[in-house]
Amino acid sequence: MNYTNLGKDTPILDGLEKVTGRARFVPDLKVEGMLYGKVLRSPYPHARLLKIDTSKAERVSGVKGIITGNNVSQHRFGTMVPDWVILPRDKVRFHGDEIAAVAANSEEAAAEAASLIKVEYEELPAVYDPELAMAEDAPQLYEDKENNIAVTFNVHTGNVDDALAKADLVFEETYETNQVYQAHMEPMGALVVPGDYERLIMWLSTQVPSMSRLRYAEALEMCSEDLRIIKPHVGGGFGAKFEYKSHILAAVLTRKTGLPVRMVNCREEDFRAGNPRVPMKIWVKLGLKKDGTLLAKDTKIIAGNGARTVYAPAITSTACYRIDSLYKFQNVRSTGYTVYTNTIPTSCFRGFGNAQMHFAMESALDTICHQNNLDPIEIRKLNGVTPGFTSIHGWEINSCALKECLEKATQESDWYEKKKEADQKGPVKKGIGVAICNHVSGNRPFYKPFDGSSSLVRLTPEGKAIVFTGEADIGQGMNTTFALIAAEAVGLNVKDVRTAAVDTDISPFGLGSFATRGTTIGGRAVYEAAINLKKQLIEHVARVYEKQAEEIKINNGKIYFAGNEEPLPVAEAMQQISYTLGGTSLVGHGVFVPNTVLPDENKYGNVSPAYPFACHIAEVEVDTETGKIRLLNYWAVHDVGRVLNKQTLEGQIEGGVMMGAGWVLGEDMVLKDGALVNPNFHDYCLPTAMDIPRGKIYSYFMESDDPNGPFGAKGIGEPSLNPVPAAIANAVFDAVGVRITDLPITPEKILAGLDI
Amino acid sequence: MTNSSKKRGLLTISFKLNQEDYTMEINSDERLLDLIRNRLGLIGTKESCGGGECGACTIIMNGLAVNSCIIPAARADGAEIITIEGLSKGMEDELHPLQKSFLEKGAVQCGYCTPGMLLSAKAFLDQNSGREVSREDIKEAISGNICRCTGYQKIVEAIYSYALERKGNN
Numbered sequence: 041m042n043y044t045n046l047g048k049d050t051p052i053l054d055g056l057e058k059v060t061g062r063a064r065f066v067p068d069l070k071v072e073g074m075l076y077g078k079v080l081r082s083p084y085p086h087a088r089l090l091k092i093d094t095s096k097a098e099r100v101s102g103v104k105g106i107i108t109g110n111n112v113s114q115h116r117f118g119t120m121v122p123d124w125v126i127l128p129r130d131k132v133r134f135h136g137d138e139i140a141a142v143a144a145n146s147e148e149a150a151a152e153a154a155s156l157i158k159v160e161y162e163e164l165p166a167v168y169d170p171e172l173a174m175a176e177d178a179p180q181l182y183e184d185k186e187n188n189i190a191v192t193f194n195v196h197t198g199n200v201d202d203a204l205a206k207a208d209l210v211f212e213e214t215y216e217t218n219q220v221y222q223a224h225m226e227p228m229g230a231l232v233v234p235g236d237y238e239r240l241i242m243w244l245s246t247q248v249p250s251m252s253r254l255r256y257a258e259a260l261e262m263c264s265e266d267l268r269i270i271k272p273h274v275g276g277g278f279g280a281k282f283e284y285k286s287h288i289l290a291a292v293l294t295r296k297t298g299l300p301v302r303m304v305n306c307r308e309e310d311f312r313a314g315n316p317r318v319p320m321k322i323w324v325k326l327g328l329k330k331d332g333t334l335l336a337k338d339t340k341i342i343a344g345n346g347a348r349t350v351y352a353p354a355i356t357s358t359a360c361y362r363i364d365s366l367y368k369f370q371n372v373r374s375t376g377y378t379v380y381t382n383t384i385p386t387s388c389f390r391g392f393g394n395a396q397m398h399f400a401m402e403s404a405l406d407t408i409c410h411q412n413n414l415d416p417i418e419i420r421k422l423n424g425v426t427p428g429f430t431s432i433h434g435w436e437i438n439s440c441a442l443k444e445c446l447e448k449a450t451q452e453s454d455w456y457e458k459k460k461e462a463d464q465k466g467p468v469k470k471g472i473g474v475a476i477c478n479h480v481s482g483n484r485p486f487y488k489p490f491d492g493s494s495s496l497v498r499l500t501p502e503g504k505a506i507v508f509t510g511e512a513d514i515g516q517g518m519n520t521t522f523a524l525i526a527a528e529a530v531g532l533n534v535k536d537v538r539t540a541a542v543d544t545d546i547s548p549f550g551l552g553s554f555a556t557r558g559t560t561i562g563g564r565a566v567y568e569a570a571i572n573l574k575k576q577l578i579e580h581v582a583r584v585y586e587k588q589a590e591e592i593k594i595n596n597g598k599i600y601f602a603g604n605e606e607p608l609p610v611a612e613a614m615q616q617i618s619y620t621l622g623g624t625s626l627v628g629h630g631v632f633v634p635n636t637v638l639p640d641e642n643k644y645g646n647v648s649p650a651y652p653f654a655c656h657i658a659e660v661e662v663d664t665e666t667g668k669i670r671l672l673n674y675w676a677v678h679d680v681g682r683v684l685n686k687q688t689l690e691g692q693i694e695g696g697v698m699m700g701a702g703w704v705l706g707e708d709m710v711l712k713d714g715a716l717v718n719p720n721f722h723d724y725c726l727p728t729a730m731d732i733p734r735g736k737i738y739s740y741f742m743e744s745d746d747p748n749g750p751f752g753a754k755g756i757g758e759p760s761l762n763p764v765p766a767a768i769a770n771a772v773f774d775a776v777g778v779r780i781t782d783l784p785i786t787p788e789k790i791l792a793g794l795d796i
Numbered sequence: 797m798t799n800s801s802k803k804r805g806l807l808t809i810s811f812k813l814n815q816e817d818y819t820m821e822i823n824s825d826e827r828l829l830d831l832i833r834n835r836l837g838l839i840g841t842k843e844s845c846g847g848g849e850c851g852a853c854t855i856i857m858n859g860l861a862v863n864s865c866i867i868p869a870a871r872a873d874g875a876e877i878i879t880i881e882g883l884s885k886g887m888e889d890e891l892h893p894l895q896k897s898f899l900e901k902g903a904v905q906c907g908y909c910t911p912g913m914l915l916s917a918k919a920f921l922d923q924n925s926g927r928e929v930s931r932e933d934i935k936e937a938i939s940g941n942i943c944r945c946t947g948y949q950k951i952v953e954a955i956y957s958y959a960l961e962r963k964g965n966n
Contacts, residue, residue, distance in 0.1 A: 049902065051899050051900055051902060051904075052902075052904060052905070054907075055898075055899045055904045055907075056891075056899065057907075058904045058906075058907025058910050059891065059895040059898050059899055059904060059907075059910055059911075059914065060840070060880065060881070060883075060884060060887075060891070060895065061838075061839070061840020061841070061879070061880035061881055061910075061911040062840065062887075063907050064839065065842075065908060067842075067843065068839040222944075223942075223944050224906075224908075224944060225842070225844045225850065225852055225906065225908040225909050225942065225943070225944055225945075226842070226844065226906070226908045227844065273906070273907060274906065275842075275844075275906045275907070275908030276905075276906045276908065276944050276945055278944070306846055307844065307845045307846055307847070514906065515905045515906020515907065515908070515945055516905060516906075516945070517905065687902035688902065690902065690950070691902050691905055691945070691946055691947075691950060693947075694946060694947030694948075694949045694950065695905065695944070695945045695946050695947040696947070697947055698947035698948065699944070699947070720845065720847055720849060721845045721847070721849035721850050721942065722847065722849045726942050726944065727947075727948075728938075728939040728940075728941075728942065728948075729934070729935040729936075729938045729939050729941075729943075729948040729951070729952060730935050730936065730939045732935070732947065732948050732949055732952070736949070737947065737949055
């Protein structure tokens with residue numbers, strides 16, 4: 041298939057404003073009379089609120105409004121579990137929990153007032169470790185949550201005990217994945233402006249504009265239609281920028297003062313009360329035949345929810361069962377507990393639990409291969425799902441180039457040659473490791489009412505197309521992808537297409553950027569809208585120019601007729617068409633509702649219209665004297681269905697690989713008595729340019745042409761990270777024989793491992 | 797400090813920013829970042845960590861890339877400053893070749909670190925105008941600028957390809 045716009049390196053369409061510094065993010069937005077919001081946060085991990093005295097704070101010059109649990113509604117609401125209140129009246133549950141919020145006419149006045157709010161606390165016993173929190177005598181965070189368990193997930197399909205009893209090999213291990221921070225460069229923030237008709241206009245740094253609107257309406261006890269959400273440029277999200285407490289506080293302050301309020305986290309707040317990755321303890325038991333055929337998987341997971349529920353239960357369930365559809369399992373059992381602790385509420389972070397489980401599963405397979413002299417590439421080919429396969433949970437694998445990914449990665453990395461290399465001299469050892477992954481492109485159970493998307497594509501009298509979608513570009517280039525899809529489907533040049541910023545007054549509803557769903561589900565809706573537009577355009581061209589519709593073709597911004605007639609620019613035709621229609625634009629409307637189902641009681645049911653796959657191979661160097669690990673080369677081969685934009689795909693992979701490498705090689709949120717001891721970039725070490733592979737991150741794409749994705753395309757965002765921790769851990773083991781089962785892999789752990 | 801007078805905790809400073817002369821009254825505890833963003837309205841200089849650890853607020857001051865979030869505005873007295881708005885002026889000017897290279901090579905994703913990254917790269921290349929630079933040199937030069945989206949590879953390539961092109965033109 042020859043495409044005009046697809047498969048190339050297309051620079052992002054909003055790059056110009058970004059390289060010139062003109063792109064505006066929430067912290068750059070200002071309106072006349074705007075107040076600055078500041079949150080007072082708890083200095084205790086668990087404490088009863090006895091008294092809150094705001095009298096001194098109110099006297100600070102410039103203060104316009106203060107809210108506390110005593111003057112806001114106490115109704116409960118929430119994302120998955122109704123355990124949120126706007127501000128608590130009874131107690132605080134984590135170090136960083138919101139107690140009060142101030143709006144003042146300067147940041148200084150707001151900060152000063154917040155510091156003058158006098159709170160009397162009664163400290164309560166606290167618990168930080170999810171496993172300890174499940175104990176009978178552990179401090180309780182919520183009266184109605186026994187053993188601090190927010191949600192329990194169970195699945196058992198087949199007969200795991202039988203299969204394990206019959207297995208030639210049984211392997212059992214415990215893995216731990218730590219809490220890490222998304223570290224989006226733009227901190228979370230909102231600007232709320234009072235609108236006409238008593239509405240609120242909320243400018244949010246968010247990846248879920250439409251869902252935020254629903255949730256905030258619930259919190260503010262307003263009709264969601266009375267909230268207008270606008271999403272300007274967003275400086276990264278990576279899962280952090282879902283529904284957020286401070287956005288609601290800014291809205292309450294706006295209602296109270298009648299004035300615009302901007303509330304932006306400082307970096308320390310963003311660390312202390314962002315929604316970091318769900319930490320997990322994962323027990324895995326696997327049963328295999330001698331040849332490596334996987335017979336059974338038994339899993340138990342204890343996951344940290346933090347002090348209130350954001351999306352951790354869905355993340356835990358994902359960790360429990362998504363990987364079951366990467367391999368051809370016949371018997372699986374998983375139990376996952378999402379447990380409250382007096383720590384930062386946890387939530388989505390690229391990979392959504394699947395990343396945590398991939399570290400466990402892909403590390404386990406590596407150890408099994410090593411102990412039983414099996415080939416780590418072949419065992420994955422043997423067990424990996426194939427096109428047309430229906431997994432144990434009813435997931436319909438349409439397109440799947442997993443085997444091709446394994447083959448390409450093996451070949452490009454020179455895997456077998458490198459594995460053959462004899463004992464290395466000197467203190468620095470090289471190693472190579474492999475891991476594969478699956479993921480979804482849309483996740484039916486995430487938002488219970490539906491999955492799907494809709495879009496409008498408007499063709500203006502000037503011949504320019506504007507894509508309207510509620511799906512969110514958060515810096516990953518979604519808007520460029522949508523424009524490419526629309527351009528290709530209509531037959532325009534992408535230069536004449538742009539995607540409008542999400543504004544819920546104008547854009548259709550869009551669930552947002554998560555579950556690697558943007559390209560496949562949002563993009564498919566854009567495709568349908570563009571096809572609908574093209575049909576209208578052809579009909580109107582036929583009418584105005586007195587031609588047969590069947591003989592009209594549109595390509596690269598030109599309209600072609602039968603014979604040798606000179607092609608007509610779309611812009612020229614559109615002008616004529618609009619003259620005959622009162623100056624109108626043509627608007628294509630498209631809907632995509634994936635053929636997915638809510639899983640039944642035993643979690644059976646196809647949840648995603650498409651499943652992306654990948655194989656990663658990491659090559660590292662480990663210094664046995666210092667324990668230091670260095671990335672040498674990295675090969676990432678992804679089944680993306682179809683390459684829409686090579687450059688942004690590579691960008692996602694390189695970013696995902698380094699984000700994964702940062703996690704596995706050192707990032708760690710360190711808590712002491714419930715307080716984060718490293719809430720800054722000096723003590724919380726993110727990868728810098730010095731940490732990228734000494735050689736290169738090589739990206740390759742397999743085009744499996746998915747029947748549901750637009751032009752066959754599947755997602756990339758999360759699969760780019762899923763296999764990284766295990767690929768690196770396996771490479772480290774290959775280099776020095778040290779198996780680290782708890783993240784991060786620090787030099788100290790390597791040195792301790794070498795001593796044994 | 798040249799040409800400064802002290803009255804009621806305020807200082808008067810003069811500096812050149814993006815080739816224009818400014819004389820401003822500042823508070824003695826004012827951060828240079830706040831002066832640039834809040835008082836001059838130049839929002840291209842971003843705040844991300846507020847502690848000099850991420851480089852989002854990088855500007856070029858007297859030829860050096862510095863974090864404007866940890867520099868008192870008073871230090872700008874007599875200084876020559878370039879912010880991202882000075883790299884290519886207005887909407888009609890041609891882009892600086894580094895900006896073009898970032899765009900073409902896919903070195904930009906969310907764009908929040910981009911202004912700081914560009915200015916660190918520019919300062920580094922200006923300081924090494926007569927000399928060949930390696931990818932390793934570039935990695936070191938931008939190691940104070942955190943990018944969470946790109947994994948740095950395309951940023952390094954964008955800077956490196958401009959460095960080669962520039963060398964070719966010399």
